[in-house]
Amino acid sequence: MLGRLNHVAIAVPDLGAAAAVYRDTLAAGVSPPQPLPAHGVTVVFVDLGNAKVELLEPLGEDSPIAAFLARNPAGGMHHICYEVDDILAARDRLLAQGARVLGDGEPKIGAHGKPVLFLHPKDFCGTLIELEQV
Numbered sequence: 001m002l003g004r005l006n007h008v009a010i011a012v013p014d015l016g017a018a019a020a021v022y023r024d025t026l027a028a029g030v031s032p033p034q035p036l037p038a039h040g041v042t043v044v045f046v047d048l049g050n051a052k053v054e055l056l057e058p059l060g061e062d063s064p065i066a067a068f069l070a071r072n073p074a075g076g077m078h079h080i081c082y083e084v085d086d087i088l089a090a091r092d093r094l095l096a097q098g099a100r101v102l103g104d105g106e107p108k109i110g111a112h113g114k115p116v117l118f119l120h121p122k123d124f125c126g127t128l129i130e131l132e133q134v
């Protein structure tokens with residue numbers, strides 16, 4: 001079911017400062033900020049060639065990462081995104097196995113313009129998983 005690693009996401013309190021660490025200190029290519037109001041975050045991507053790092057900060061009052069940052073004020077690893085070729089088939093297989101799909105279970109369009117879903121961290125080794133259909 002799982003394809004390539006698409007991105008590892010790091011939640012941060014200050015996206016500008018985090019982007020500067022990757023751009024200047026780590027001399028990496030960093031995309032411009034991309035507000036995603038439907039997801040309650042603003043993101044940038046660090047392109048590594050074989051995968052990406054997503055840096056994300058809260059956007060708006062009800063950001064789903066606000067509680068994470070309250071627990072981790074300096075930021076931290078937030079989720080890992082795997083590619084799948086059929087997100088509905090993947091969802092249905094996971095639900096049939098008793099896994100929890102977050103939200104209403106319907107894929108939403110993510111930062112790359114592709115359908116994404118999130119799986120509950122408690123079902124997957126304490127790690128929040130994002131699936132992205134490619």
Ligand SMILES: CC[C@H](C(=O)O)C(=O)SCCNC(=O)CCNC(=O)[C@H](O)C(C)(C)COP(=O)(O)OP(=O)(O)OC[C@H]1O[C@@H](n2cnc3c(N)ncnc32)[C@H](O)[C@@H]1OP(=O)(O)O
Pocket residue numbers: 009036039041043054056064065067068077078079081102103109110111112116118120121122126127128130
């Ligand atoms: C889609 C656009 C973009 C893209 O790549 O294209 C993005 O990736 S946007 C990313 C931001 N959106 C999301 O994260 C949506 C899915 N996330 C959620 O629905 C929530 O964050 C949720 C339900 C995972 C956690 O909610 P909350 O932080 O309010 O905490 P809870 O008390 O409900 O957490 C229950 C339990 O899980 C632990 N937890 C929470 N977040 C994480 C995490 N990122 N990694 C691992 N574990 C996590 C939390 O500590 C609680 O554990 P407990 O032992 O019960 O204290």
Ligand SMILES: [Co+2]
Pocket residue numbers: 007009054079081130
């Ligand atoms: Co993501």
